[in-house]
Amino acid sequence: MKKHSCKDCLIMSEAAKSLSPEDFEILESNAVQVLFKKGEVILKQGAISTNVAFLKSGLVKIHMQGPVNEKILRIIKAPSYLGITTTFGVKLNQFSATALEATTVCFIDSNIFREFIYKNGKFAHEIIIELCNNELYDYQKSVSLSQKQIPGLVAETLLCMSDKIFNNDKFCFPLTRNEMSDMIGTTRESISRVLTEFSNDKIIELHGSEISILNKELLIQISEKG
Amino acid sequence: MKKHSCKDCLIMSEAAKSLSPEDFEILESNAVQVLFKKGEVILKQGAISTNVAFLKSGLVKIHMQGPVNEKILRIIKAPSYLGITTTFGVKLNQFSATALEATTVCFIDSNIFREFIYKNGKFAHEIIIELCNNELYDYQKSVSLSQKQIPGLVAETLLCMSDKIFNNDKFCFPLTRNEMSDMIGTTRESISRVLTEFSNDKIIELHGSEISILNKELLIQISEKG
DNA sequence: TTTTTCATGTGACTTTGTTCACAATATTAT
DNA sequence: ATAATATTGTGAACAAAGTCACATGAAAAA
Numbered sequence: 001m002k003k004h005s006c007k008d009c010l011i012m013s014e015a016a017k018s019l020s021p022e023d024f025e026i027l028e029s030n031a032v033q034v035l036f037k038k039g040e041v042i043l044k045q046g047a048i049s050t051n052v053a054f055l056k057s058g059l060v061k062i063h064m065q066g067p068v069n070e071k072i073l074r075i076i077k078a079p080s081y082l083g084i085t086t087t088f089g090v091k092l093n094q095f096s097a098t099a100l101e102a103t104t105v106c107f108i109d110s111n112i113f114r115e116f117i118y119k120n121g122k123f124a125h126e127i128i129i130e131l132c133n134n135e136l137y138d139y140q141k142s143v144s145l146s147q148k149q150i151p152g153l154v155a156e157t158l159l160c161m162s163d164k165i166f167n168n169d170k171f172c173f174p175l176t177r178n179e180m181s182d183m184i185g186t187t188r189e190s191i192s193r194v195l196t197e198f199s200n201d202k203i204i205e206l207h208g209s210e211i212s213i214l215n216k217e218l219l220i221q222i223s224e225k226g
Numbered sequence: 227m228k229k230h231s232c233k234d235c236l237i238m239s240e241a242a243k244s245l246s247p248e249d250f251e252i253l254e255s256n257a258v259q260v261l262f263k264k265g266e267v268i269l270k271q272g273a274i275s276t277n278v279a280f281l282k283s284g285l286v287k288i289h290m291q292g293p294v295n296e297k298i299l300r301i302i303k304a305p306s307y308l309g310i311t312t313t314f315g316v317k318l319n320q321f322s323a324t325a326l327e328a329t330t331v332c333f334i335d336s337n338i339f340r341e342f343i344y345k346n347g348k349f350a351h352e353i354i355i356e357l358c359n360n361e362l363y364d365y366q367k368s369v370s371l372s373q374k375q376i377p378g379l380v381a382e383t384l385l386c387m388s389d390k391i392f393n394n395d396k397f398c399f400p401l402t403r404n405e406m407s408d409m410i411g412t413t414r415e416s417i418s419r420v421l422t423e424f425s426n427d428k429i430i431e432l433h434g435s436e437i438s439i440l441n442k443e444l445l446i447q448i449s450e451k452g
Numbered sequence: 453t454t455t456t457t458c459a460t461g462t463g464a465c466t467t468t469g470t471t472c473a474c475a476a477t478a479t480t481a482t
Numbered sequence: 483a484t485a486a487t488a489t490t491g492t493g494a495a496c497a498a499a500g501t502c503a504c505a506t507g508a509a510a511a512a
Contacts, residue, residue: 066369067378067452073365088351088358095365117354118347124354125314125343131357132314138364139299139311139321143292145372146411150469152293177490185372187470192491208478208490226293376499403460413500418461434460434508 058103241352284329
């Protein structure tokens with residue numbers, strides 16, 4: 001926990017921009033800011049959810065225990081909400097969130113958050129937009145996952161990291177091969193094979209977890225055709 | 227289009243229950259009720275979205291064109307909203323909705339719907355709850371799809387139809403084998419083989435599209451272990 | 453009714469991806 | 483630094499599911 005001023009926070013959600021000065025005071029006395037180190041659990045599947053989590057800085061994976069393995073559902077980059085879904089659906093967290101790097105999270109009391117939705121139409125609207133975009137993303141992901149083969153999915157994942165998360169063709173992949181396989185729905189061995197194949201074909205350059213995309217065109221092609 | 231009174235409608239969304247008499251008047255003059263026959267397209271992917279669709283009666287599939295095939299994302303039973311996602315995210319429908327049986331849909335002007343969200347906190351809150359539940363469903367589905375094998379997925383689908391859609395162990399499966407494969411992410415042949423295998427093992431009884439679940443216990447077991 | 457079209461079932465074969473085993477690196481803890 | 487632990491790469495055997503081909507059956511159109 002840390003002294004802070006929400007009103008002057010430079011990293012504010014679209015929804016929060018619609019809050020009044022009085023709302024900010026309420027927010028400030030009902031929100032805490034917490035730092036997480038890489039690997040620390042922010043939200044735990046099965047735990048009671050009493051807060052909405054807003055990711056202020058850092059990178060987080062959203063994951064869920066499946067019948068066989070852990071499944072990584074999403075990589076979220078700040079700024080973004082993490083646990084709205086859980087707050088309004090069920091009382092228990094239906095998924096976990098774990099920091100992939102040093103991360104700052106603001107926990108906002110669910111009741112306060114709900115109050116803002118009730119009394120501030122713009123706030124509610126922004127939250128709805130975020131939820132809708134999430135769902136569209138889930139739909140697209142679902143289509144890819146069930147129709148593309150592993151090379152296509154690996155290509156898609158690399159492109160997503162490059163374009164959406166790091167905005168750079170060279171980046172340090174924030175997941176282990178095993179986690180990457182949990183995300184794509186395959187095995188660590190298959191990921192390994194595909195990556196070395198891409199590397200042999202000079203599509204990417206590999207140095208451990210550091211990846212450079214050398215031939216983006218071809219990677220896009222592999223991603224699209226599946 | 228049909229003369230109707232929204233206020234007295236027996237099939238009302240949770241959100242709509244929070245509307246005032248004046249709101250109902252606005253709603254009535256900005257909503258139309260349309261009947262669809264089996265196979266007719268209610269929402270078309272790529273078309274401009276100017277309405278929120280509320281499914282008043284019937285059964286609908288939500289589907290999306292993928293890189294290889296059509297993907298069926300969801301089967302929706304009335305009463306439920308169909309196109310909220312599209313209204314608030316992007317201007318174009320990101321998916322299609324097609325009637326699986328005779329179906330009644332109320333189309334509500336998006337702007338009116340947005341207005342309700344702005345000025346009615348309870349309405350907004352109910353919509354948010356629905357969106358959150360959708361996302362949790364998507365997450366669970368995604369986990370199943372990437373971790374279960376085909377028999378497990380078929381079992382899950384049959385149980386879902388029986389428990390969530392028809393509330394009966396005997397039902398007429400509303401999709402062709404081909405559509406079922408688009409939903410699960412496999413091929414018509416594989417579906418066929420799994421179904422005859424279930425039938426041989428006396429887990430289900432098959433007569434064309436009519437399916438009876440004979441051994442629910444075992445089906446649950448197959449679904450859970452993958 | 454008859455024809456045409458679409459949906460389904462099934463066998464043989466091919467492809468893709470998994471599993472298992474083990475070696476080689478990294479990383480972390482002592 | 484050194485040991486212990488986790489991560490990664492790779493080959494070989496195996497299993498699951500996809501593809502292709504064709505026969506049968508059911509529904510829609512002529």
